[in-house]
Amino acid sequence: MICLFFLAILAFAVSTVSGGGAGLMLMPVLALLLPGAQVPAALSIGTAVSSLSRIALFWRSIRWRVVGWFLPAALPAAALGAWLLSRFEPIYVKLILGLFLTANLPLLFLRPRPAPARDQAAIRPVFLLLLGAGVGLLSGFTGAVGVAFNRFYLRLNLQKSEIVATRAFNEVFLHLLKIVLYGMFGLLTDRSIMAGAIVAVAAVVASWIMRHLIHHVADHHFRHASTIAMVGAGVVMLATAVPAVLTRHDAGLRFVNEEQEREMQAYWGLHAVAMAWNARSGFVLEKRLDPAHLKLRYQRMLPPTPAGATISSIEKFERIDREGLEIHYIQGHRQWSQQVMAED
Numbered sequence: 001m002i003c004l005f006f007l008a009i010l011a012f013a014v015s016t017v018s019g020g021g022a023g024l025m026l027m028p029v030l031a032l033l034l035p036g037a038q039v040p041a042a043l044s045i046g047t048a049v050s051s052l053s054r055i056a057l058f059w060r061s062i063r064w065r066v067v068g069w070f071l072p073a074a075l076p077a078a079a080l081g082a083w084l085l086s087r088f089e090p091i092y093v094k095l096i097l098g099l100f101l102t103a104n105l106p107l108l109f110l111r112p113r114p115a116p117a118r119d120q121a122a123i124r125p126v127f128l129l130l131l132g133a134g135v136g137l138l139s140g141f142t143g144a145v146g147v148a149f150n151r152f153y154l155r156l157n158l159q160k161s162e163i164v165a166t167r168a169f170n171e172v173f174l175h176l177l178k179i180v181l182y183g184m185f186g187l188l189t190d191r192s193i194m195a196g197a198i199v200a201v202a203a204v205v206a207s208w209i210m211r212h213l214i215h216h217v218a219d220h221h222f223r224h225a226s227t228i229a230m231v232g233a234g235v236v237m238l239a240t241a242v243p244a245v246l247t248r249h250d251a252g253l254r255f256v257n258e259e260q261e262r263e264m265q266a267y268w269g270l271h272a273v274a275m276a277w278n279a280r281s282g283f284v285l286e287k288r289l290d291p292a293h294l295k296l297r298y299q300r301m302l303p304p305t306p307a308g309a310t311i312s313s314i315e316k317f318e319r320i321d322r323e324g325l326e327i328h329y330i331q332g333h334r335q336w337s338q339q340v341m342a343e344d
Contacts, residue, residue: 001033001194001195001198003029004026004029004030004033004195004198004199004202005198005201005202006202007025007026007029008022008026008046008198008199008202008203008206009202009205009206009209010206011025011026011206012050012202012203012206012207012210013206013209013210016054016164016206016207016210022047022050022203023043023046023047025232025233025236026043026046026199027039027043027236027237027240028236028239028240030042030043030195030199031240033191033195034191034192034195037187038187038188038189038191038192039192040178040182040187041178041179041182041183041187041188041189041192041196042192042193042195042196042199043196043199044175044178044179044182044196045175045179045192045193045196045197045199045200046196046197046198046199046200046202046203047171047175047199047203048172048175048176048179048200049199049200049201049203049204050168050200050203050204050206050207051167051168051169051171051172051175052168052172053203053204053207053208054164054165054168054207055165055168055169055172057207057208057211058161058164058165058168058211059165060165061159061161061162061164061165061166062162062165062166062169063156063158063162063165063166066128066156066166066170067166067169067170069125069128069129069132070128070129070131070132070135070170071132071170071173072129072132073128073129073130073131073132073133073136074132074133074135074136074139074170074173074174075136075173075174075177076136077132077133077134077135077136077137077140078136078137078139078140078174078177078178078181079140079177079181080136080137080140081136081137081138081139081140082140082177082178082181082182082185083140083181083185084140091241091244091245091248092241092245094237094240094241095237095238095241095242095245097138097234097237098234098235098236098237098238098241098242099234099238101231101233101234101237102231102234102235102238103234105231127152131152132170135170135171135174136174139171139174139178140174140178140181153166153167249268249269250267250268250269251267251268251269252266252267253265253266254267260278260280261276261277261278262276262277262278263275263276263277263286264276267288271288272287272288273285273286273287273288274286274287282319282320283319283320284317284318284319285317285318286315286316286317286318286326287315287316287317288313288314288315289314289315289316289325291311291313291314294314298314298316298325301324301325301340301342302314302325302327302340303327303338303340305329306329306331308331309329309330309331310329310330310331311327311328311329312328312329312330312335313328314326314327314328315328317339322341322342323341323342324339324340324341324342325339325340325342326338326339327339327340
């Protein structure tokens with residue numbers, strides 16, 4: 001909990017300069033303390049208090065026209081996202097968002113450009129309604145993805161304090177609504193409330209510190225920090241989403257080092273491919289086949305199954321000169337395999 005407090009101060013201080021991302025930075029830490037479905041609830045408590053503190057500190061910088069068109073679309077979309085969270089795992093959304101955010105990496109190596117002229121199309125009601133709906137839906141579903149929309153806020157060509165204040169006012173209502181909905185859906189527990197309270201106190205401390213520092217940050221540094229936050233958030237999302245997806249689908253890589261053979265396997269559920277090497281056959285490509293859906297040419301290659309035995313798995317192998325099947329049998333506690341070469 002002490003580590004969470006100081007890491008939260010650092011995360012919210014960085015997010016003030018970078019335009020968001022504190023929630024995504026804290027997700028892996030909270031995931032060590034809470035069940036996965038309770039992490040968004042704890043984040044919403046902390047980020048709601050953070051938004052309230054930023055509103056109090058930067059009240060005069062709020063752009064009310066942006067707020068007026070953003071919230072009407074964001075609130076119902078957030079309710080839909082919270083409802084989806086109670087019924088589906090958002091891991092695939094996190095995976096896609098992680099890839100999207102990480103794709104901003106090349107922008108870190110480009111020369112900073114002068115701030116563009118105000119984009120009139122970006123402040124039209126339709127744009128702001130779509131922005132609100134997108135932020136609301138993904139925020140309700142994953143807990144914190146505001147940083148994914150930094151590029152759209154930057155298109156409005158707001159000042160640093162205006163972005164911080166306007167985003168805070170837009171998002172505080174989202175977080176308060178999500179807290180109520182998470183409570184209704186049983187995602188608020190004593191542990192998640194405690195963790196959220198620690199994050200909230202840290203967020204207030206960070207807001208007070210950054211109030212005195214943000215005006216010393218150059219505009220191009222602010223935009224660069226925003227890009228860093230997006231890439232960093234994408235890396236965090238991928239780091240949490242990829243292992244979960246692999247575990248769910250029984251997928252991954254495996255290296256087998258035996259005395260006679262070395263093999264690298266890639267598998268996804270019932271599907272698997274491998275590259276093996278041994279002194280006798282050289283390099284061999286192998287692929288696991290589904291015995292229930294064999295192609296006709298492979299069915300014709302199968303020898304009669306020994307009496308009392310069943311086929312446990314079938315692998316197709318390809319060498320430089322020919323291909324064949326390796327059939328694995330099981331009979332009681334006995335297991336063995338047989339290779340059948342394809343006709344030339």
